[in-house]
Amino acid sequence: MTSAATLSPVRPRLLATWALAHGLPRVALKAASRRGDAIAGTAADPTIRADPFATYDRIREQGVIVHGKLLSATARHAVANEILRSDAFSVGPGDMGSPRLNRLMWRLVDSSVPGPIEPPSLLALDPPVHTRLRRPVSRVFTARAMNGLRPRIRELADELLDRVADQPRFDLIANYAKVLPLTMIAEILGVPERLSGPVQGFADSASQALDPGLSLRQYREVDAAVRQAHITIGQHIADLRRSPGTDLLSQLATMDGDDRLSDVELRATALLTIGAGFETTVNLIANAVVNLLAHPEQLAALRADPSGWENAVEEVLRYDSPVQVTLRSAKREVDVAGVRVRQGTPVLVILAGANRDPAVFDDPHRFDITRPNAREHLSFSAGVHFCVGAMLARLESAIALEALFERLPDLAIAGPPVRRGTRVLRGYDYLPVSSAVSARA
Numbered sequence: 206m207t208s209a210a211t212l213s214p215v216r217p218r219l220l221a222t223w224a225l226a227h228g229l230p231r232v233a234l235k236a237a238s239r240r241g242d243a244i245a246g247t248a249a250d251p252t253i254r255a256d257p258f259a260t261y262d263r264i265r266e267q268g269v270i271v272h273g274k275l276l277s278a279t280a281r282h283a284v285a286n287e288i289l290r291s292d293a294f295s296v297g298p299g300d301m302g303s304p305r306l307n308r309l310m311w312r313l314v315d316s317s318v319p320g321p322i323e324p325p326s327l328l329a330l331d332p333p334v335h336t337r338l339r340r341p342v343s344r345v346f347t348a349r350a351m352n353g354l355r356p357r358i359r360e361l362a363d364e365l366l367d368r369v370a371d372q373p374r375f376d377l378i379a380n381y382a383k384v385l386p387l388t389m390i391a392e393i394l395g396v397p398e399r400l401s402g403p404v405q406g407f408a409d410s411a412s413q414a415l416d417p418g419l420s421l422r423q424y425r426e427v428d429a430a431v432r433q434a435h436i437t438i439g440q441h442i443a444d445l446r447r448s449p450g451t452d453l454l455s456q457l458a459t460m461d462g463d464d465r466l467s468d469v470e471l472r473a474t475a476l477l478t479i480g481a482g483f484e485t486t487v488n489l490i491a492n493a494v495v496n497l498l499a500h501p502e503q504l505a506a507l508r509a510d511p512s513g514w515e516n517a518v519e520e521v522l523r524y525d526s527p528v529q530v531t532l533r534s535a536k537r538e539v540d541v542a543g544v545r546v547r548q549g550t551p552v553l554v555i556l557a558g559a560n561r562d563p564a565v566f567d568d569p570h571r572f573d574i575t576r577p578n579a580r581e582h583l584s585f586s587a588g589v590h591f592c593v594g595a596m597l598a599r600l601e602s603a604i605a606l607e608a609l610f611e612r613l614p615d616l617a618i619a620g621p622p623v624r625r626g627t628r629v630l631r632g633y634d635y636l637p638v639s640s641a642v643s644a645r646a
């Protein structure tokens with residue numbers, strides 16, 4: 206994270222963009238939350254962040270789509286699934302707040318250095334532009350290619366566990382849960398180790414940028430990290446154009462003809478894939494460790510029969526979703542499950558709430574690694590934005606968890622974990638663990 210000391214003075218344009226994109230929504234969300242608006246509360250109330258699931262239940266019970274003061278929301282599985290797959294909905298923010306102020310904000314945003322939810326990031330594009338940019342990325346993350354990575358993931362897990370072998374106590378996030386997916390995504394994209402510092406700084410900031418209502422300080426940190434990341438990755442892409450390798454970035458940088466990505470498209474796609482490639486999987490691994498240690502009988506069952514790891518990962522995705530929510534807006538007036546949604550209405554799609562919908566999952570607040578339909582969760586979204594890296598994330602997590610509990614059979618939480626401050630992403634910044642048994646193989 207960029208420290209306050211390294212931040213340049215506030216530019217008037219940056220201040221204006223922050224005020225429109227975050228400052229005003231921040232005040233409005235807080236005010237609505239204080240007046241009892243549960244949807245605003247999911248973004249603005251720190252007590253809800255610690256345990257959001259009762260609030261998601263309330264929203265689900267209130268209706269198919271609930272209209273809050275600033276935006277609407279659904280926590281129903283069928284409705285979330287329908288919205289995510291519908292071409293009547295866009296990934297744009299819609300008419301949140303004032304349409305005039307929104308237009309002004311988009312004019313002020315510096316489109317030469319887009320963040321993770323600004324076009325041309327895949328997350329902020331609708332078809333057909335989205336289809337063109339996504340195609341070359343999804344070609345690399347096929348099930349076959351990912352399966353081929355199994356031995357490398359296990360080898361890396363073992364290397365990392367060797368490094369903590371002599372430490373009776375260590376932070377699981379920094380030493381394992383984060384570094385494993387970061388190293389894998391860097392290898393797939395061909396990002397050299399010397400760039401991993403700035404790239405990680407970008408991704409840590411970018412994960413904050415997914416949240417609404419950032420403070421001015423947070424916004425400046427995000428802005429500085431995003432600018433630096435564009436410079437770093439831009440220089441690297443220029444090098445690859447001169448001497449390409451076989452990695453994903455080289456393929457993207459040397460595409461010709463109609464498929465050719467512009468410079469800014471290339472930088473945005475690369476940075477999103479890197480950030481999404483580890484800022485989410487770190488949560489899946491850490492959330493799995495915490496939930497499994499809280500349910501020792503289920504962990505014992507996995508030790509006895511490791512074929513259960515894949516379903517255990519699905520249950521963690523369902524029960525403790527690393528990405529809690531996403532946003533869509535109605536492109537036109539549309540009926541969803543019998544409810545009329547006006548054009549421009551922003552709808553918060555509560556993935557983690559859909560994942561606890563009793564209409565789909567029996568006893569949804571129970572953590573159960575043998576749940577037969579755990580995989581029906583919406584944690585990787587659905588429709589055209591379905592996570593490109595779902596297969597990689599599933600594989601990395603199952604292998605990382607199996608290796609961890611095999612090598613450290615007496616692993617235990619060794620102090621209070623620190624939750625991430627983010628709302629959209631749910632996981633931990635710090636997770637101290639201990640083991641008396643050496644992990645040395």
Ligand code: HEM
Pocket residue numbers: 327328329339342346390477478481482483485486489527528531532584585586587589590591592593594595597598
């Ligand atoms: C547990 C791990 C992960 C979770 C929970 C997750 C979740 C998601 C979700 C919910 C979306 C769609 C958001 C929306 O519909 O608005 C998404 C999109 C995406 N994810 Fe993942 N992700 C994970 C891991 C990964 C990995 C390992 C990669 C590496 C390639 C990745 C790359 C992407 C990309 C590029 C997109 C944009 C796709 C598009 O908009 O078309 N993700 N992810």
